[in-house]
Amino acid sequence: MLEVRDVSKTYRRHGREVIALDHVSLTVPDGSITGIAGRSGAGKSTLFRVVTALLRPDSGSVHIDGEDLFRLRRRDLRARRRRIGIVFQQFNLLHGRTAAENVELPLLLAGVDRTERRRRVGELLDLVGLADRADNHPSQLSGGQKQRVGIARALATNPSVLLSDEATSALDTETTEQVLALLERVNRELSVSVVLITHELEILRKHAHEVVSFEAGRVVEQGRTIDLVSDPSSRIGRAMLPRTTTAVPATDATSAPAALDAPRTSRPAADRPRVLVTVRGEGTARGYLSRLAGDTAYDVLSGGVHTVGGERVARYELELPDRAGLDAVRRTADDRTAVESA
Ligand SMILES: Nc1ncnc2c1ncn2[C@@H]1O[C@H](COP(=O)(O)OP(=O)(O)OP(=O)(O)O)[C@@H](O)[C@H]1O
Ligand SMILES: [Mg+2]
Known part of the structure; x- marks a missing residue:
């Protein structure tokens, strides 16, 4: 389970302060697909960076499978981060490496031996339907294929939770649906919790079991998607299904x-x-x-x-x-x- 408890983060730049997260608490239940909704500037990416331990909050804590992320020793935090899969908007693939080498990289960094790496890379490329593209470089792949490599790479070290920040916003509608179908399969078949961060409410309505709605750095609503769309007083519910x-x-x-x-x-x-x-x-x-x-x-x-x-x-x-x-x-x-x- 992923739990965010009372997290706040203020950016300070050129003497100006921006409160990006304001006492945020939320829970991502095990095995769920949880959507994080919010307009531009609401604080979604800041939350993403905190939960993936890329950014330390000013206060509050993040717990993954019972461990307090920011209380871990540096070495333990590195190991812990391997259990958090990250899918990026711009794919973040290394251009000089093939699809297979991109997927292999986290395994290499985790010190997994060569035979096991080979096996795992084959398995993952199979899972995302790109076994025949193993030797292609990113420039030879479409956006959707690149994102599928990104998902395979994120899954390499067996994460318990997979987070994606606007992972489909660079893709067309049909490719978006393919990538989301893959994330649903990963969620169902590998029992990986998925966090979908997006401002596209139709994606959340269709695919998220739970939705957390952000406004100006605060959680304003959270609940099961079906309950939110059935609740006439829910703003996010109305926005998802008018x-x-x-x-x-x-x-x-x-x-x-x-x-x-x-x-x-x-x-x-x-x-x-x-x-x-x-x-x-x-x-x-x-x-x-x-x-x-x-x-x-x-x-x-x-x-x-x-x-x-x-x-x-x-x-x-x-x-x-x-x-x-x-x-x-x-x-x-x-x-x-x-x-x-x-
Ligand atoms: N590194 C930074 N330095 C200063 N301010 C920042 C920084 N990163 C984000 N902010 C500010 O913090 C607030 C929240 O930004 P954040 O990127 O988390 O929003 P978001 O919900 O992801 O928006 P979007 O939908 O546009 O991606 C915004 O007002 C933003 O301008
Ligand atoms: Mg963002």
Whole structure:
């Protein structure tokens, strides 16, 4: 587990002070994908540098698997840092070396013997789908391939946590999704916790199980992505999955299912209550709408199915004939369904 406790950091430059981290506390649960969200200047990269022990905070502590990072002796800190995988925005590959040599470097520095290094490099390039590119230099690889080498290199020394700071911002949308799919696989198959730092909320909505939202150096919200998007009072939740009125908002949304054939409402629009229903699971959503149709008439005004934290989540804006319809919506909801007035 990665824990940041009450960390503060102020930069001082030319007599000016910038408070980059202001009493920040957060937890990255084991085996999770945790997203760090925040606008430019919110302090995300400063947090990244502190957690990867590249920067010492003014106060507070960082604990990884129970060890207090900044209380370790220099030698132990070096060993500890090998267990923290880092993926950079600009890949940071050595241009004079091949893909295989780049992945091998951390193993070389850790004193791993030649035979084991060879074996491990082969295994890692296989994992990221670049076994046939082992002898290519970075200049012969695409951005996505370079980042996959970067991920293989970050995994070389078996880290328990992998941190990436805007790792996909230099890539196009399709390549971004490939890299994120790889990080999801690493998370699932190797049980490595992943920290995704990005200002791209759609990435966090889709791939992060947990989200921590930063504003001006402070944590303003944190929680499970699904809980945040289901919570009408959550700002980051709203930003990740907007409350819709008429349009289907997100690019991966599929249109509302056929339960739209429910008996239609007939009263004037102004009198009809509207609700926003968020249901976890695509099948669950269909089941919900057909159960509801047995109880009340409704119209689906907008909605669709989205990916939230690797799960499918449906959100519909419903219009109901009367207050009794509203009660039916609430009655039909189970613990996978959140209902709020639209
Ligand atoms: N080395 C530095 N010296 C002085 N100020 C700095 C330094 N690094 C960052 N800052 C300032 O600290 C604040 C937080 O910066 P940081 O880079 O952590 O933000 P960020 O959330 O990563 O932003 P971005 O999304 O643009 O990468 C900003 O106001 C920034 O100008
Ligand atoms: Mg940054």
